[in-house]
Amino acid sequence: MELALIGLAGVLLGLHLLSCAVVGWRLRRPLPPRVDAAPFVTLLRPVCGLDPLDAETLGSSFALDYPAFEVIFCVADADDPVVPLVEGLIAAHPGVAARLLIGEARVSANPKLNNLEKGWQAARGAWVVMADSNLLLRRDYLWQLLAARGPEVGLVSSPPVGVRPEGAWAELECAFLNSNQARLQLLADSLGFGFAQGKTLMWERAFLAARGGLAPLGQRLAEDVASTRLVRGAGKRVALTQRPFAQPIGRRTLRQVWARQLRWAKVRREGFPLLFPGEVLNGSLVALVAALAGGGAGVAAGVAVVWYGAEMALALACGWVRPGRALVMLPLRDLMLPALWVASYGNTTFEWRGNAMAPGALRKMAG
Missing domain, CATH: 3.90.550.10 (Spore Coat Polysaccharide Biosynthesis Protein SpsA; Chain A)
Known part of the structure; x- marks a missing residue:
């Protein structure tokens, strides 16, 4: 069981590193030439x-x-x-x-x-x-x-x-928007x-x-x-x-960040119901829990250092963050991600600019 958990942590860490490498390479490439x-x-x-x-x-x-x-x-x-x-x-x-x-x-x-x-x-x-x-x-x-x-x-x-x-809460918003x-x-x-x-x-x-x-x-x-x-x-x-x-x-306030991210989670759950369950793996939490359960605190700490080190390197290279407070916001974001995932299953309604939004009403109006 311990090896399986460490293996799970390793796979998730590997996928995360791969994503950082692919996106980093994409963003460092020269922009395409202007169309004729x-x-x-x-x-x-x-x-x-x-x-x-x-x-x-x-x-x-x-x-x-x-x-x-x-x-x-x-x-x-x-x-x-x-x-x-x-x-x-x-x-x-x-x-x-x-x-x-x-x-x-x-x-x-x-x-x-x-x-x-x-x-x-x-x-x-x-x-x-x-x-x-x-x-x-x-x-x-x-x-x-x-x-x-x-x-x-x-x-x-x-x-x-x-x-x-x-x-601080605006930095948290950037942690959601940018390197995630x-x-x-x-x-x-x-x-x-x-x-x-x-x-x-x-x-x-x-x-x-x-x-x-x-x-x-x-x-x-x-x-x-x-x-x-x-x-x-x-x-x-x-x-x-x-x-x-x-x-x-x-x-931003913390309430604004939560409400905005919850709204987007509901949008993704309603729009892509087959893909959304996989979002429980988004962020580092599952990898860290697996590493801790399978290998102890030392292995989990190593996974965390590599995980956030790669993400910060990408964000700094792209100019998406400033050193300091941003590093604290990445783990806080990852603690919030599972909570947002669970909360999005409560219903698919939300308020946007004073308007109640619900998928049934949208389909009825559009149809």
Whole structure:
């Protein structure tokens, strides 16, 4: 039994080291060359409420190094406090084709899709990019997305990496986002089965229009899960950009981190019920318990040093963390992962921006 437990710990540690190596190699490779042609692209940015970093993240829409694009900001309510900010940004950048559209169309029970629908209908680009308002766009953002296209690709996406955390709980949020979730998503894409992430979704307009537009993306708790299933159902795959894009984190409370991670766990459980049970192995806890039970404290300590050493090396090489507090947050994250996994089985409902979200309601509305 002891050897079996040590073997289990060794297998899990080996898989973890392999994932760090594959992702580290991917991120150190030079970026792909820019595509020869620059098709006209529509950038859709849904906005709702006013966050402290909105001026920076939304302002990055106007600094893109791309010759042919338009920006459409979408807001549901004319009285939303973000409206003056967006109007000011548009006025300050007259050289960029940008506009603000107000209102929503009830094409689903997903308020984000309802907000974006008017932008989707107004888009002039053959390629349409949906980018969340809290994502900081690099100057080469559109070039990187276009470089990931291919004949077998139905959707280009990218996970976010958390940057500029303020306080301990924001560091914890980055521990979830970066060397755990982004690492696993980039690994999956490197192995040929990428999953969409709602922070960035780039569609060929004709492809999605032929399958019903935005409405089918409301058939699941989150549009990224529905997007992944739609693309795979069409015989295509989701491709991720070679490198992820930054999301400034700012301040977080422990309650906010827990609620956000629990929401995403419920989304994955509802969207991928056959894969989700395997998430109990995510993180170091099972490996450490197996090592402790099979080989004692010394073996478990050795596994922990190698496990977190590899993860920290990856995160530091990629600029995802700062030394110090981040190292404490990795074990805390791994203690929370099993608790989140268990808690997600309670129900599949949650609240997002004041809206109750449930899969049954989504399917009924979309159908």
